[in-house]
Amino acid sequence: LDADLGIIVNVQANGATHYWNPDRMVSSTAAPEFAAYRALVGTLAGRLQRFAQGMVALEPVNEPPQSCSSNVWSNVQAALLTAARASSSALPLVVTGGCGSMVSGLAALDPEPLAAFEPILFTFHFYEPYLFSHQGAPWMREPVYRALNNVPWPASAGSLEQTLASVRARMADDIETSEADKQAAYAETERVLKVYFDARPDRWFIDKYIGQARDWADSHGIAPGRIIMGEFGALRTDARYVAAPNPDRARYIADVRQSAEASGFPWAFWDLFDGMGMMDDTTRALDPAMVEALGLRMAK
Template identity: 85%
Template sequence: LKDMAPGRVALEPVNEPPQDCTSEVWPKVQAALLTTARGSAKDLPLLTTGGCGSMVRGLTALDPAPLAEFEPILFTFHFYEPYLFSHQGAPWMGEPVYRALNNVPWPASAGSLEQTLASVRARMADDTERSDEAKKAAYEETEKVLKVYFDAQPDRRFIDGYLAQVSDWADGHGIAPGRIIMGEFGALRTDARYTAAPNPDRARYIADVRQSAEAAGFPWAFWDLFDGMGMMDDITRALDPAMVEALGLTMPPT
C-alpha cells in the first residue's frame, strides 16, 4: 500500500483488538505494528484504535499522545449500541440472551416488552439445540434485560450520548472530529418468521446512528453489504431501498 494515494487509502493494522478497554498490552502491540508499518510506508495514513473490540470506551481510554510519532494517523471506533437491538438473534454472541432475541424495536417506544417477549418465546420454541432447562434460564435472563431496555426507552438521544463521549475525548486531546472514523455500524434484521408483520426499526436505527455521527463530524463506514447486517438482500444481492435511504444515499438507476 505504500505507493497508493495517501488521500484515498489508509492502513488499519488490526480490526477490533480483543484486549480489555484499559489494557496496558494493546497500546504496546499497536505501537509495534505502527512502527513496522511506518518503516515501510512514510506517508500512508495509519488507522489507530482502542481496545475491547474498538468500542467507544476503548477509544476514550486510549492515550493518543504516544501515537503522535506515527503521523499521519486517524482514529476509529465501532458502534453497535445498544447491543440488544443491533445484535438480536446473533448466533456468535456468547451471552444466552442474544440467540432468541427478535422483534426488539427501535426506538423502544415503537414496540412493547410483551410483543418482543412473544417473539422470543416463538423463536425459542423452534430451537432444538438447547435443552428446555437452558432455554428456561435464557428466557428468564432475557426477560430481565429487556425490561431494562424498555424502562430506559432508548432512542436517538441514547446514541447522541454515546457519541458525545467520543467528542469529549477528541476535544480533550485536540483531535479534529474529521480524523475520527466510525469504522463500523449496523444491525441484524429481525427474523420475519417470528413477527406479526415487517417493521422499519432497523432502518430507523441505522438512520439515527448515521445522522448522529454526521452531526458530530465523524466520517463513517457501514457494516456491511450482505449477510444479515447488510444493505443488500442476502440471496438476490439486490440493494435494500430502506437501507440506502437510511444511509443518506440514492439508488442507482435501473
C-alpha cells in the first residue's frame, strides 16, 4: 500500500492436504466444509474493509475446479460473495469463471447476476500454451510435462530436434520412472511437440487468447480496467540440459504482459521466487530479464 500498489487477497486452498482441501471446501455448497470456508470468507471481508477504499480487494477462491459453464460453481461463488457482502458493503470482490480461472471460464461467465454484489472485479489466469509455460512441472498429472525442457518461445526460436534432445537428457537422469513409462512418456512428448512446432505459436497466439477476454468484456459492456489477469508466468528451462541460457522465458513474459496491457487489463505476475519467479531462488536477487520483461525498473 505504501508503494501505491493495489492488493488482492486471494484464498488458496491446498489440494495436497487430506482434510482442508478444495474438494471438501468448495466443490459444491453441499461440500462437508463449505460452511466453514464461507465463514472464513465473511471474516476476511470484515477485516479487510478497514483499508483504503479501492486499494484492497478479496478473491474468495483461487482457480475453481468446476467446469467452465458449471452451475455448481455459480452457486458456490454466489454463496461466498453473499457472505462477504454481509461483512462489508464496500470492499471490492474479485469474481472468476470456472475451469481454473482460464479465459474460457471467464468467457462462459454470466456477469448479470453478479451485479448484486458490486463493487466487483473480474479475473482470469493465463498460461497458454502450457507446453511452454509448464515445461518440467512436477505437479502436472500428465507425464509429458515433467520431461519437457528447452521448449522455445516463440516456437520459431528453436527446433523440434533441440527440444527433444533436452527431453531425452532430462529423462536419462530420472531414476524413479520405469523404462517402459519413460518410453510411453517420450512418445507422447514427441507427438505433442510436433503439434507445437507445426503450429508455430508466437505473439499472435497470445493475442488470440487474451482477445477472447476483451471480446467478453466488450459484449457485456464491462470496462477492461475491471478485468485483471490475476496470474501469468512460466517455468524456467532447466539449465543442466541446454547448451546456453536462453531468452525464451523473458520473451514469453513480455508478450503476455504487453498483450494484456494492449487490451487494457491490469495484471499480477506469478510469482516472486521459485521456478516461475522473478528472483533467483537462492540469492533472492531480482532477475534483470524478468524485471525488463514486466516493464519495471530496478531500484537504484
